[in-house]
Amino acid sequence: MDAQTLFLLKMTVYTVFAFITLLILAGMSAVCQKAEQPGWSAIIPGYNLYVLTLAVARIDLIWFFLALIPGLGFFAWGVICNEIARRFHRGIGFAIGLSVAPMLFWPILGYNDDRYIKKLKSPKPSKRWQDLDKDDEQDDDREITRTRRRTDEASTRAVPKTKSQ
Numbered sequence: 001m002d003a004q005t006l007f008l009l010k011m012t013v014y015t016v017f018a019f020i021t022l023l024i025l026a027g028m029s030a031v032c033q034k035a036e037q038p039g040w041s042a043i044i045p046g047y048n049l050y051v052l053t054l055a056v057a058r059i060d061l062i063w064f065f066l067a068l069i070p071g072l073g074f075f076a077w078g079v080i081c082n083e084i085a086r087r088f089h090r091g092i093g094f095a096i097g098l099s100v101a102p103m104l105f106w107p108i109l110g111y112n113d114d115r116y117i118k119k120l121k122s123p124k125p126s127k128r129w130q131d132l133d134k135d136d137e138q139d140d141d142r143e144i145t146r147t148r149r150r151t152d153e154a155s156t157r158a159v160p161k162t163k164s165q
Contacts, residue, residue, distance in 0.1 A: 020103045027102070030110025031084070032056060049080075057083035058118075074099075088114040 001009075028042035032051060041051040053064040057080050066076035082095035088109055097105035
C-alpha cells in the first residue's frame, strides 16, 4: 500500500469511529434530558457515567466505582444499563443492547416516545407466590375430588347386593 491509500483508509476508519461516537453521545444526551438532567452531561467522560448511574439509573454510588474497575466494569455497566432500561419500561434484552450495541440502542431509547419513570414499582413476590399457592390448592382440591370419586365407585362395586337388601 502506498502512503496515500493508507492515509485514506485511516481517515475512513476515524470518520466511522467519530460518527458512531456522535450517535452514542446524542442518544445518551437525549436520555439524560428525558431524565431531567442536562444534555451536556452525557458528553463529558467520567461525568456521564456518574450522571447515568446516580441520576438516570438511580442506583447506589458503588456501581459507579465498580464500573471503573477493569474486569468488573463490564458487569457493572450491564447492571447500570439494565436499571436505565427498566426506567423506560424496557426489558433485559434492551439492556443487553444498550451495553453491547450502544450505537443502535441509545438513540432508540433517547428519541422514541418512551417516558422516564422516576419511581419504579417493585414487583411483590408475595403476590406471585400467593397465586402459585392458589393454583397448587386448586390442583390439590381436584386431586382430592378425583380420589373421592374413585373411592365411592370402588366402594359401591365392592359391596355385593343381596336379595334381602
